[in-house]
Amino acid sequence: MIHRPRRNRASAAIRSLVQETSLHPSHLVQPLFLVDGKNKKNIIKSLPGIFQVSIDHALKEIEVCVNNGVNSFILFPAVEDALKDTKASYSYAAKNFYLKAIKEFKKKFPEICLISDVAMDPYSSDGHDGFVENGKILNDKTLPILAKMAIAQADAGIDIVGPSDMMDGRIGYLRNTLDEKGFTDTSIMSYTAKYASAFYGPFRDALESAPKSGDKKTYQMDPANKREALLEAELDYAEGADFLMVKPATIYLDIIQQLKQNFPIPIAAYHVSGEYAMLQAAAKNGWLDYHKCLEETLLSIRRAGADVIISYGARDYAIYCKK
Ligand code: PBG
Secondary structure (H helix, E strand, O other): OOOOHHHHHOOHHHHHHHOOOOOOHHHEEEEEEEOOOOOOEEEOOOOOOOEEEOHHHHHHHHHHHHHOOOOEEEEEEOOOHHHOEOOOHHHHOOOOHHHHHHHHHHHHOOOOEEEOOEOOHHHEOOOOOOEEEOOEEEHHHHHHHHHHHHHHHHHHOOOEEOEOOOOOOHHHHHHHHHHHOOOOOOEEEEEEEEEOOHHHHHHHHHHOOOOOOOOOOOOOEOOOOOHHHHHHHHHHHHHOOOEEEEEOOHHHHHHHHHHHHHOOOOEEEEEOHHHHHHHHHHHHOOOOOHHHHHHHHHHHHHHHOOOEEEEOOHHHHHHHHHO
16 A cells, blocks of 8 residues: 555544645634513523623623634524614614623723624514515615614724625625725635525524514525525625625535635525524534534534634634634
């Protein structure tokens, strides 16, 4: 035998020397679900280990993450029903607790990176990401609403806005509006290839944001499609996106690889609520080792080509790998 691949696996030292893919807490983004009020830490049944937190608890959570090397956070608001309307007007209201949270997080931790969510669903009485009229999601009437939301977030000090709505043309629309208002340094992480996935279930439980009628298939992508992700990516890139995101992650590794090979900007992958919940559920039953499976999962997403991974397990992984 001339080639014996096992020689390169003989010791931990050799294995670490030839390791092709790296995974570091600095690649990870921790999602936070925010609620209004004080001293709140509400359980989310379908997302063990993740809570709806008020600003005070969120600050503690951020501190734990930062101490373990996770410096980026993506923020989602759990809004009470009474504040929801058809135009998502609370999303840019001056007294919105989400905007207040952005300011407080930045004040206490100026060095962290904050990513927002730009979509109507957490604020919409229809539970859709876009504006609904006569049962239809209207693309062009949604864009100005998204822009108002993004401007309010930029004004509060967000580093990166994250449009997760999948409306056509929104990256260009947001870039233009942000630039016009002087927010030329605010980045855009586009949910480029966001699939109409059943794996978002626990997230919708967390925000009580499921659509009141119909589904999201007229704007989110068909899980059967791969070339269409290239079209979405070309448009987002041309319209000025700073990051392209694929979502979900582990069941769309081929899409991550495809975007990585074809575009010169960072690729993000969202390891979504359902993907995380599956690991937790199996671990709870004693069927899988949570930390080892989490590590292997995150590594596979990196190996496929993701520069950035958003995962509910970000903090857990960071603490685990420090040990
Ligand atoms: C909504 C949004 C969703 C997620 C992020 N932003 C859910 C949806 O599209 O219904 C899902 C994230 C997750 O499942 O972890 N704009």
